[in-house]
Amino acid sequence: MSELLKARAGEKLIFDHPSVLSEAVTHYCPGCHHGIAHRLVAEVLEELELASRAIMVASVGCSVISYDYISVDSVESPHGRACAVATGVKRARPDTIVFTYQGDGDMGAIGLAESLHAAARGEHITAVFVNNTVYGMTGGQMAPTTLLGQKTTTTPMGRRMELEGGPVHMAEMMSQLAGVAYAERCSLDSVRHIRAAQDAIRKAFSIQAKGLGFSFVELLSGCPTNWHMDPVRANTRIREEMIPVFPLGVYKDITAQAVPVIADKVVEGRS
Numbered sequence: 122m123s124e125l126l127k128a129r130a131g132e133k134l135i136f137d138h139p140s141v142l143s144e145a146v147t148h149y150c151p152g153c154h155h156g157i158a159h160r161l162v163a164e165v166l167e168e169l170e171l172a173s174r175a176i177m178v179a180s181v182g183c184s185v186i187s188y189d190y191i192s193v194d195s196v197e198s199p200h201g202r203a204c205a206v207a208t209g210v211k212r213a214r215p216d217t218i219v220f221t222y223q224g225d226g227d228m229g230a231i232g233l234a235e236s237l238h239a240a241a242r243g244e245h246i247t248a249v250f251v252n253n254t255v256y257g258m259t260g261g262q263m264a265p266t267t268l269l270g271q272k273t274t275t276t277p278m279g280r281r282m283e284l285e286g287g288p289v290h291m292a293e294m295m296s297q298l299a300g301v302a303y304a305e306r307c308s309l310d311s312v313r314h315i316r317a318a319q320d321a322i323r324k325a326f327s328i329q330a331k332g333l334g335f336s337f338v339e340l341l342s343g344c345p346t347n348w349h350m351d352p353v354r355a356n357t358r359i360r361e362e363m364i365p366v367f368p369l370g371v372y373k374d375i376t377a378q379a380v381p382v383i384a385d386k387v388v389e390g391r392s
Contacts, residue, residue: 139163141172143192152352154309154342155183158251159190161319162222165326166193175218178207180232182224183257191222201232204239207246218329220247226256229265229289236291243300243334247325250291250337253344254363261347265289268366273347288366295337296372302334304372308341310359314369324374333375341367 138144142163149155166172175193179185181200188195198206203221211219221228228236228250239246255273256262262275266288270279280288292306303325307318318340325336341363343355350358371377 139167141167141192143190145189147190148186149183150344150346152343152345152355153183153257154253154340155187155251156190157309157315158222158249158318158340158342159187161315161322162220162249163191165319165323166191166218169323169326169330171218171326171330174216175220176210176214178203178210178219178221180221180223180227181258182227184222184224184227184251185258187222201227201230202235203227203232204244204246204248205235207248208239208242208244211244211246215245218247218326219245220249220326220329222249223251224257225250225252225254225264225266225289225291226259229291233265233289237294237298240295240335240337241298241300243302245329245332245334247329247336248338249322249325250339251342252291252339252367253342253347254288255344255347257344257347261344266291266367268362290367292337292339292367292372295335298335300335301337301373302375303328303336304339305337305374306339306341306367306369306372308359308364308369310341310343310356310364317369321371328376339367341369 166175177193177195179187179197180203203223207219207221252266254266256264261273263273267280272279292304295301295304305321307321308314321338325338328336341359345352345355
């Protein structure tokens with residue numbers, strides 16, 4: 122592609138494939154946002170020149186073979202233990218950049234204790250948390266982040282507060298822990314929000330590179346297959362149903378001089 126563009130008079134290459142992203146055939150369902158999230162991580166690692174010393178800890182879930190797409194050294198952790206494994210890797214190799222890539226079930230359910238305690242300790246790792254409000258890989262069961270009223274295979278009548286409780290808000294919880302240096306919630310439903318998500322991922326890795334503490338980025342994502350809708354409608358659902366429940370914004374940033382505003386308007390000002 123690059124050579125072809127160079128051969129055309131008057132044309133300039135302005136967008137290319139990041140070297141950190143493998144040219145693998147995707148296994149994700151049509152409309153899934155994991156591919157976008159992978160690219161954002163890969164682009165940031167390349168831009169910050171961190172890929173050569175980066176180690177990814179993959180979780181169990183739809184993200185379980187993310188190491189097939191992001192070309193860095195990787196470790197696969199037991200279900201829910203990504204932050205615990207990442208802690209060990211970072212302490213053994215403090216010169217590396219260690220990050221986890223986890224779904225809402227892995228990080229917010231079976232791995233909640235490991236995730237929160239790693240954050241509370243201020244481990245110098247970065248967590249990328251993909252929130253699509255459902256267990257994607259195992260058949261569409263209710264997840265910790267499933268919205269009230271949302272139908273899943275284990276809540277066929279919709280999630281009810283009196284029986285299953287309400288959705289877990291990870292960014293808010295993370296922001297309350299002393300060891301967390303940075304926590305932001307973003308979305309992958311539009312170009313504007315995707316650009317903001319990349320800014321957040323860049324900030325999170327920069328925080329780790331400076332040794333300031335635990336950094337966390339939540340990405341609101343679509344799961345058209347288990348939501349039983351096409352990709353366009355899935356993006357609309359994120360915008361109309363998920364964002365009102367999970368407001369976008371910076372929830373904590375110890376490098377900011379002022380208290381950050383928590384709302385979708387934080388993203389509005391970005392281009």
